[in-house]
Amino acid sequence: MGNLDLTFLNWDLISKFVVNGFWFSVQLTFIATIGGIIFGTILALMRLSGKAILAYPATFYVNGMRSIPLVMVILWFFLLVPAVVYSYLPNGANNRAEYSAIITFVAFEAAYFSEIMRAGIQSIARGQVYAGQALGMTYAQNMRLVILPQAFRNMLPVLLTQTIILFQDTSLVYAIGAYDLLKGFVTAGKIYGRPEEAYLLAAIVYFAVCYSLSYLVKRLQAKIAIIR
Numbered sequence: 001m002g003n004l005d006l007t008f009l010n011w012d013l014i015s016k017f018v019v020n021g022f023w024f025s026v027q028l029t030f031i032a033t034i035g036g037i038i039f040g041t042i043l044a045l046m047r048l049s050g051k052a053i054l055a056y057p058a059t060f061y062v063n064g065m066r067s068i069p070l071v072m073v074i075l076w077f078f079l080l081v082p083a084v085v086y087s088y089l090p091n092g093a094n095n096r097a098e099y100s101a102i103i104t105f106v107a108f109e110a111a112y113f114s115e116i117m118r119a120g121i122q123s124i125a126r127g128q129v130y131a132g133q134a135l136g137m138t139y140a141q142n143m144r145l146v147i148l149p150q151a152f153r154n155m156l157p158v159l160l161t162q163t164i165i166l167f168q169d170t171s172l173v174y175a176i177g178a179y180d181l182l183k184g185f186v187t188a189g190k191i192y193g194r195p196e197e198a199y200l201l202a203a204i205v206y207f208a209v210c211y212s213l214s215y216l217v218k219r220l221q222a223k224i225a226i227i228r
Contacts, residue, residue, distance in 0.1 A: 013188055021184025022205075028101055028180070029167045035106035036166075037159065040113030045143060047118060058114070065111035070104075071172050077104040078176040097178035101170075109166055116158050120151035157221040164213050168206060181205065 046058035065073070078100040086096045124147050132142035152159075171182040182202050189198025 017188040018184040025181040032105035036109030039110035043114035044117040101173040120155035
């Protein structure tokens, strides 16, 4: 520990190696959150539809994804999906790892967001569902206009907390060579012969980002609780 030199990481090195990795981690988190919430909501509605043809496949997907380590899913999508599939995407041949990471995270996080949304939907009083039906609303209209807006509000702190966890999990794309925040630090550490310092600084950055976001989520949760 006495040989640690944290001063090796200057702004030139950060702009050259770390910024691009950090930007990809943020992009991956944003896309996976939006995609996960959209597909997760669809899965939640399928499970709550009461129709076996919709509920069983959705349940199998959600339980299956939640039972498999994320790093295994990342490797599966990267190794098993033919390279020709990525060739149809913009610059897909050179960014196969990045595209694979995006597809994996959207598919994987949808299972977790689905459970959050299902809990949020079920937290709404059944009387509001019956009121919507009494007004002549269809199932889709009732969900879109009455239930889902309230469910999103109730689950907003949990959704944001899951997003923070998602940001932490983006470091796993290092396993397939995607250039994320961790990869940027590791690359800089190898080039300058300071791998220990690079890992330590990466941990500090992850902690600072996640702790700050967690604090904001707590503030938001307290504000929502006061409004209620």
